[in-house]
Structures are given as C-alpha cells and as structure tokens.
Amino acid sequence: MTNIKDLTLGERAEGRTLLTAQWVLGHRDGSHRLIPNGEVVIEGGTLLYVGPRFEGEVARRIDLGAAMISPGLIDLDALSDLDTTILAIDHQPGWAKGRVWPLSYIERGPYEMYTQEELAFQKRFAFAQLLLNGITTAAPIASLFYREWGETVAEFAAASDAAGDLGLRVYLSPAYRAGGMMVTAPGQLEAIFDEARGLKGLDDAIGFIRDHEGRHGGLVKGLLAPDRVETCTEKLLVRTADAARDLNCPIRLHAAQGTMEVDTVRRLHGKTAPEWLASFGFLSDRLIAPHATQATDNDLRLYAENGVSIVHCPLVSARGGSTLNSFRSVKARGVNIAMGTDTTPPDMLMNLLVGLIAARVVEGDPSAVSCADLFDAATLGGAKALGRSDLGRLEAGARADIAVFDLMDHHMAPAIDPITTLVVGGSGRVTKAVFVDGRLSMRYGAVAGFDMNAARAQAQVQFDGLIAKYPERSFGHPPVSEIFPPSYPLEVQR
Numbered sequence: 001m002t003n004i005k006d007l008t009l010g011e012r013a014e015g016r017t018l019l020t021a022q023w024v025l026g027h028r029d030g031s032h033r034l035i036p037n038g039e040v041v042i043e044g045g046t047l048l049y050v051g052p053r054f055e056g057e058v059a060r061r062i063d064l065g066a067a068m069i070s071p072g073l074i075d076l077d078a079l080s081d082l083d084t085t086i087l088a089i090d091h092q093p094g095w096a097k098g099r100v101w102p103l104s105y106i107e108r109g110p111y112e113m114y115t116q117e118e119l120a121f122q123k124r125f126a127f128a129q130l131l132l133n134g135i136t137t138a139a140p141i142a143s144l145f146y147r148e149w150g151e152t153v154a155e156f157a158a159a160s161d162a163a164g165d166l167g168l169r170v171y172l173s174p175a176y177r178a179g180g181m182m183v184t185a186p187g188q189l190e191a192i193f194d195e196a197r198g199l200k201g202l203d204d205a206i207g208f209i210r211d212h213e214g215r216h217g218g219l220v221k222g223l224l225a226p227d228r229v230e231t232c233t234e235k236l237l238v239r240t241a242d243a244a245r246d247l248n249c250p251i252r253l254h255a256a257q258g259t260m261e262v263d264t265v266r267r268l269h270g271k272t273a274p275e276w277l278a279s280f281g282f283l284s285d286r287l288i289a290p291h292a293t294q295a296t297d298n299d300l301r302l303y304a305e306n307g308v309s310i311v312h313c314p315l316v317s318a319r320g321g322s323t324l325n326s327f328r329s330v331k332a333r334g335v336n337i338a339m340g341t342d343t344t345p346p347d348m349l350m351n352l353l354v355g356l357i358a359a360r361v362v363e364g365d366p367s368a369v370s371c372a373d374l375f376d377a378a379t380l381g382g383a384k385a386l387g388r389s390d391l392g393r394l395e396a397g398a399r400a401d402i403a404v405f406d407l408m409d410h411h412m413a414p415a416i417d418p419i420t421t422l423v424v425g426g427s428g429r430v431t432k433a434v435f436v437d438g439r440l441s442m443r444y445g446a447v448a449g450f451d452m453n454a455a456r457a458q459a460q461v462q463f464d465g466l467i468a469k470y471p472e473r474s475f476g477h478p479p480v481s482e483i484f485p486p487s488y489p490l491e492v493q494r
Contacts (some may be wrong), residue, residue, distance in 0.1 A: 002061060004440075004443060005443070007440050009441075009443055009446060010439065010441070012045070012438045013059070015059025017043075018060065019064060019069055019402070020038065020062070020069075021037075021038070021069045022038065022056050022418075023066060023068040024039065025068060025394060028395065031421050032056035032379070034419075037052070040400075041054050045438040045457050046399065047396055047399070050394045060397055063229065064321070064404055064409045065409055066408040067405060067408075068418040070134070071394050071400070071403070072401035072402055072403045072434060073136065073379065074135070074136070074138075074338065074386075074455060075137070075339065075341050075348060075378075076171075076252065076290070076309075076338045076340050076386075076487050077311045077340025079341060080122065080126040082122055082125075084143050084146065085284060087353075090487065091485075094260075095475060096111045096476070097474060098145070099145060100181045100475075101180065101183070102475040102477075104373050105182050106182055106192070106222065106471045110148050110430045110473075112147060113147070113469050114466070116155060121459075123140070124158075124165075124206060125458075127140075127159075127168045127284060128452060131447055132431060133346055133347050133430060134349070134431040135341075135346070136402070136435075137167075137168075137170070139171040139172065139252055139288070140159065144175065145473070146469075148199040150177055150197075151176070151201075153310045156208055156435070157208070160212045164217075165450075166447055166450060167442075167448065169219050169391075169399075169401065169437065170220055171221045171386065173208045173212075173224060173225060174201065175201075176201025176202050176226060177226065177231040178193055178198025178232050178233045179195075179230075180231055181231070181264070191230060191264055191268065194249045198236045202224070206247065209224075213247075222249040223249055223250050223252055223288075224243060224247075226240055226251070227254050228254045228257075229254060229264050229265060230264040230273070238280060239317060245286075245474070247285075250286050250287070250288055250409045252287075252311075253277075253289055255277065255289045255290075255292075256272065256289070256292045256294045256296075256299055257294060258293075258294060258447070261294070272295075274289075274295065274303060275299065278306070280442050283302055283308055284306055285307030288311060288385050289303070289309070289310050289339065290311035290340055290342070291313055291317055293325070301333065301335050309337070309381070311339065312324055312327070312489055313340040313343070314353045314354040315341070315347075316341075317358075318358055323359075323362060324362070326362040326368065327355065327362075327369045327374075328359060328363060331373070336384050336385060337377045338378075339352070339374075339381065349427050349428055350428070352374040352375065352378060352423045353424060353426075355369075356369060356370075356374055356424075366411075371420045371424065372418050379393065380392045399437055400436075400437060402434055403434050404431070404434070414428055426475065468480065469486070
C-alpha cells in the first residue's frame with residue numbers, strides 16, 4: 001500500500017493509481033451515487049474505473065481512510081484577484097466607498113492601480129487558493145473598479161502559465177467592457193460609454209483565446225467575458241455572440257444581479273437585462289449568467305427557454321442582502337444552476353451551506369432544497385454550463401479531476417452522511433488532496449512550486465497599497481480612515 005505522501009506533488013504518477021476511501025462519490029445513470037469503501041483508478045489524465053472493487057492490475061494503491069473521494073468542484077465565478085468586495089461588508093453605500101468611479105477621478109484619468117507583475121502574482125495566488133478549497137475547474141473573475149478600463153492580454157498570458165504550473169483547469173480570457181458607471185453627485189449614478197474601447201477589448205480576448213486554447217495539455221480553455229450587462233452595448237454583445245460561435249466557447253456575462261444594474265438597464269433600454277438581451281438574440285446555451293438574484297419571473301422564463309445557465313454565489317450575495325428567489329423555483333423552471341465563490345474566502349463548501357440556509361429561509365420550508373441539490377450545482381451544474389460531460393463526475397472515461405475531503409475533521413464531528421457532513425459542517429480546510437487531469441495539484445495544504453506563506457504576506461502588502469489609493473477614486477476624496485473606519489474605536493497609545 002502506497003501513501004499519498006509518496007506521490008510527487010505537481011506530477012502525474014506513472015502507471016495506474018488506485019485510490020480508495022470510506023466513501024467514493026461515483027456517478028451512474030445521470031446522478032451521483034455514494035459508494036461505501038469504493039475505489040477509483042486513474043490512468044494518465046483519465047478515470048479508468050469507479051466502483052466497489054477493481055479487479056485489474058495497478059501500479060499503486062492509496063488508502064485515504066475516513067475521507068470522501070469526490071469529483072473536483074467547479075467554480076464559474078472564481079475570484080482571481082485580491083477581493084475588494086470584503087471592503088463593502090460594513091462600509092456602505094458603495095458609491096461613497098470607491099465602488100463606483102467619481103467624475104473627478106475620471107476627469108483626471110483612470111489608471112492601473114496594480115503593476116502587471118502584481119496582477120500576475122494575484123492570479124497565481126488566487127489559483128492556489130482555489131486548489132486548497134477542492135476547486136479543480138475555474139472561470140476567473142476580477143474587479144474592474146481599480147483598473148484603467150479592462151483586463152489585459154499580458155496578465156492573462158501570465159494566468160494561463162499559472163494554471164499550467166499549478167495544475168488548475170481554467171476557462172478564461174481578458175474581461176472587456178464598452179462602458180462604466182460614474183458618480184456625478186451624492187447617490188447619482190450615470191453610465192458612460194466608449195464602445196470602440198470595448199470592441200478593442202473583444203478583439204484582444206479573441207486573439208488571446210486563439211493563442212492559448214488547449215495549452216498545458218488542455219487545462220486552458222477559452223471563455224469570453226464581457227464584464228457586466230450595464231457596461232455593454234448591443235453591438236459589443238452581438239459581436240461577442242458571433243465570436244463565441246466561431247471559437248466554440250462559452251460566454252459569461254453578469255446580469256440580473258443588483259439594483260444599480262436593474263435601474264441603469266431599464267433607464268437605457270426600457271427593459272430588464274434578460275429581456276434586453278433576448279431582444280437581439282443574445283440568450284443561448286453558451287451564456288453563463290451570474291447571479292440572477294434580481295431576476296423576474298419573465299427573466300427566468302427567458303433563461304429556461306434559451307438554455308442559459310446561472311451561477312449562484314450565495315455567500316457574496318447574502319452578504320449584500322440578496323439571494324436567489326428561489327433555488328427551488330429556479331431549478332423547477334429547468335434553469336441550470338452552477339456555483340461560484342466570487343469572494344474571499346473562495347470556499348465552495350461554505351457557499352453551499354449559505355446557499356442551503358438562504359434557500360430554506362426564502363421558501364420558509366426546510367425541504368425546499370437539499371445538500372445534494374447544492375452539491376450537484378457545484379459539480380454537475382458547472383459541467384453542464386461548460387458543455388463538459390467529462391467533468392463534475394467520477395465515472396469511467398471522465399477526466400481525473402478529484403477532490404479528497406477529510407471526514408474526521410474535529411470541527412465537524414460527528415460525521416453522518418458524507419454529503420450532509422461536508423455541506424453543513426465542512427469548509428475548504430477539510431480538503432486533503434486535489435488531482436487535476438490525473439496530476440496531484442494539492443496535498444495537505446501544499447501546492448506545487450508555490451510558497452503559500454510567502455504569498456500570503458505579499459498579497460497583504462499589495463492589498464494595503466490598493467487601500468491607500470482609495471481616496472483618489474472615492475466621491476469627495478475622503479481619507480481612508482473615513483472610507484473604511486474600524487469596527488470599533490481604536491485605542492491610541494499615549
């Protein structure tokens with residue numbers, strides 16, 4: 001019997017590797033199945049066998065003990081920068097706290113608040129954090145609030161390299177937009193547009209996908225990412241849809257997610273965002289649409305009729321006072337639900353618990369949604385949104401994307417049904433190991449070729465530097481102490 005510590009971190013083992021544990025979450029006849037004391041056999045980057053007992057020859061057997069061998073989690077709104085939404089938890093309204101550019105900042109000229117080297121580091125740091133939380137496939141998301149305008153090819157070339165080096169499956173390209181929001185007076189928000197700049201961003205994203213599609217053994221795939229629906233024009237989105245068909249890639253567009261967007265889109269187009277998108281044929285099964293927390297019944301009908309997938313990010317939504325209305329009704333309409341984290345911590349298990357609680361509160365019914373419903377969204381729902389029947393499940397022929405969750409963690413005792421145990425009591429900290437395409441990408445908190453302790457310190461220095469610049473981009477330009485006052489008064493030593 002081989003120990004998982006004997007495998008080389010960051011590499012595929014030669015020959016067949018058999019994993020066994022107290023529980024295996026296999027897949028049969030279209031759904032997950034729990035297999036007590038099951039076995040999983042990896043050959044190269046593929047799953048050769050998933051079931052109760054493998055009779056063939058293997059190069060090594062690894063018993064993971066009181067754990068669950070699970071399909072890797074799929075995060076379609078995965079944080080890939082240093083999260084600024086945490087600054088808004090106790091500091092509102094957003095227009096006064098640097099969440100929207102003031103006119104005075106725009107007139108002086110927006111600029112990049114991080115260097116290209118810092119942006120490249122942030123992608124690598126964020127990807128490592130995703131692996132620590134059992135996430136094997138990610139569609140990165142970052143804030144454009146602190147950018148000059150959109151994301152750049154250079155930083156995403158670095159992100160592509162980071163995914164290959166760390167061993168994370170990604171769908172990505174630089175985000176682009178044709179417009180943005182600005183504050184012209186207290187509480188008064190207006191949209192500004194530069195369509196030519198948006199079209200240039202789309203061209204850059206197309207070029208990036210053509211250059212990077214399939215890199216690192218297929219870990220890197222393309223996804224077009226117009227930023228937010230209120231920052232896009234019809235021309236930009238029509239060209240995006242045409243490009244997605246040519247490239248055979250998905251599109252992610254944030255829509256039906258907040259009151260600023262709802263008010264702006266209705267003012268600009270006289271419709272809700274999904275209604276406006278439907279009016280020029282943009283809705284399709286290529287579209288992945290976070291967050292749908294402001295979606296009307298008609299919006300959800302349009303999503304269902306056109307095969308749109310939504311990305312539910314319950315933690316970041318609930319922190320802002322909103323949630324799906326409701327998980328059960330969205331699912332009953334036939335809308336595919338995938339999951340995203342979209343914030344710090346990028347903890348999918350925490351998101352599943354918040355999603356479970358929020359759904360039951362909204363419905364006033366503890367039977368409204370089950371732990372399995374949420375776990376399906378984080379695996380099968382994400383795979384369906386990407387058009388990948390070889391991800392999000394453990395069955396012969398699927399890609400060997402695996403997360404191993406510890407069921408003996410002291411903070412979630414006693415363990416019961418493994419899915420209930422993980423959703424209700426677990427967190428990303430119980431992730432013991434992650435395999436992506438058969439490669440051991442994370443083990444016991446270690447990621448190949450990446451020093452998490454040093455990276456954590458570097459991330460804090462960069463984030464502190466960003467906060468120091470917030471007065472420049474906040475309405476009225478107050479000092480940081482006024483923008484982000486402490487939770488309690490500070491005792492100053494005399």
